[in-house]
Amino acid sequence: MLELDGLRRQFGEVRALDGCTFRVEPGRMVGFLGPNGSGKTTAMRSIFGLLRLDSGEVRWQGAPVTAEVTRRFGYMPESRGLYPKMKVRDQVEYFASLHGANRADARAQADHWLQRLGLEDRVDSTVETLSHGNQQRVQLAVSLAFRSDLLVLDEPFSGLDPIAVATMGEVIRDEAARGAAVLFSSHQLDLVEDLCDDVVIIDHGRVVLAGRLDEVRAASPFRYVEVSGPAALGSWATRVAGAEVMRRRNTTLRVRVPATTDPAVVLETVRAEGGVEGFRFEPPTLSDLFMEAVR
Numbered sequence: 001m002l003e004l005d006g007l008r009r010q011f012g013e014v015r016a017l018d019g020c021t022f023r024v025e026p027g028r029m030v031g032f033l034g035p036n037g038s039g040k041t042t043a044m045r046s047i048f049g050l051l052r053l054d055s056g057e058v059r060w061q062g063a064p065v066t067a068e069v070t071r072r073f074g075y076m077p078e079s080r081g082l083y084p085k086m087k088v089r090d091q092v093e094y095f096a097s098l099h100g101a102n103r104a105d106a107r108a109q110a111d112h113w114l115q116r117l118g119l120e121d122r123v124d125s126t127v128e129t130l131s132h133g134n135q136q137r138v139q140l141a142v143s144l145a146f147r148s149d150l151l152v153l154d155e156p157f158s159g160l161d162p163i164a165v166a167t168m169g170e171v172i173r174d175e176a177a178r179g180a181a182v183l184f185s186s187h188q189l190d191l192v193e194d195l196c197d198d199v200v201i202i203d204h205g206r207v208v209l210a211g212r213l214d215e216v217r218a219a220s221p222f223r224y225v226e227v228s229g230p231a232a233l234g235s236w237a238t239r240v241a242g243a244e245v246m247r248r249r250n251t252t253l254r255v256r257v258p259a260t261t262d263p264a265v266v267l268e269t270v271r272a273e274g275g276v277e278g279f280r281f282e283p284p285t286l287s288d289l290f291m292e293a294v295r
Contacts, residue, residue, distance in 0.1 A: 007056035018205035031192035074143035084128035096145035153184035229277030
C-alpha cells in the first residue's frame with residue numbers, strides 16, 4: 001500500500017502541499033482530482049523523490065520509499081519523458097532495462113505492450129514522428145514495461161480520441177485487477193467516475209475529500225433532482241426547502257436539495273407545476289462532488 005502522510009512543500013510564497021495525506025491500496029484504482037495548481041503533480045513527483053519535501057513522508061508497505069523501491073513503480077509524467085529521436089521499441093526496451101530487465105525480457109515486454117496498445121506497426125518509428133495520442137501510448141508502454149507494483153499516471157488520457165481512451169482504460173483496469181495499485185490524475189471526471197474505485201480530491205495542497213467513490217457519494221449532505229418537461233420551466237424549486245438551482249438547459253432543470261429531502265414530496269411539488277417527462281432523484285455525480293469540495 002502507498003501512503004502519503006502529511007506532505008508539505010512550499011515554493012517561495014506558494015504552498016504547493018499543505019499536509020497532503022491519502023493512501024492507494026493494491027488492486028484499486030484511485031482518481032486523483034483537483035483544480036489546476038492544486039498540488040496533484042507535486043504530490044505525484046514526491047512519490048519518486050523528484051523533489052525534496054519540507055515535511056511528511058511517503059511510504060510503501062509501511063516503510064519509507066527509497067530509490068530501490070521506486071524501481072518497482074511505473075510513472076507516466078504529465079510532461080512526457082521520452083527521447084524524441086529514439087525508436088519506439090528501443091525506447092520501451094531501454095526503460096525496461098533500467099528497472100532490471102535483461103535484454104530478452106526487455107524486448108519481450110516491449111513487443112507485448114506495444115502490441116497491446118496498438119503500436120505494433122510503429123515500433124521502428126522515432127517518437128518525434130508520432131501523433132500526440134501515439135506518444136501518449138508509448139509513454140504508457142514505458143510505465144508498463146515491467147511488472148509494476150504501483151502505477152502513477154499524470155493525466156494519461158489528455159488529448160486522446162475515444163478509441164485510445166477505451167484502450168488505455170482497459171489496460172489500466174487490467175493492471176489493477178492483477179494487483180497493482182493505480183493512482184491517476186485527470187480533469188475528465190466522467191471518465192474517472194467510470195474507471196475508479198476510490199477518489200481523492202485536493203485543493204490548495206490539502207485533501208478535501210477521499211474515500212471509496214460509492215461511499216463518498218452516499219455520504220454527501222446533498223441529493224440532486226433532475227426534471228425534464230414543461231414543469232422544468234416553472235418555479236417549483238422555490239417551494240422545496242433548501243433547494244438550489246444548479247443548471248437549467250432548455251426543458252431540463254437540475255436542482256440540489258438536502259439529503260434529508262423526501263423525493264416523493266419533491267415529485268408531488270413538481271407535478272403540481274406542470275407536465276413531467278422525466279424525474280430523477282439521486283446522489284451526487286463525481287462532478288457534483290468535485291464542485292461541492294472545491295467551491
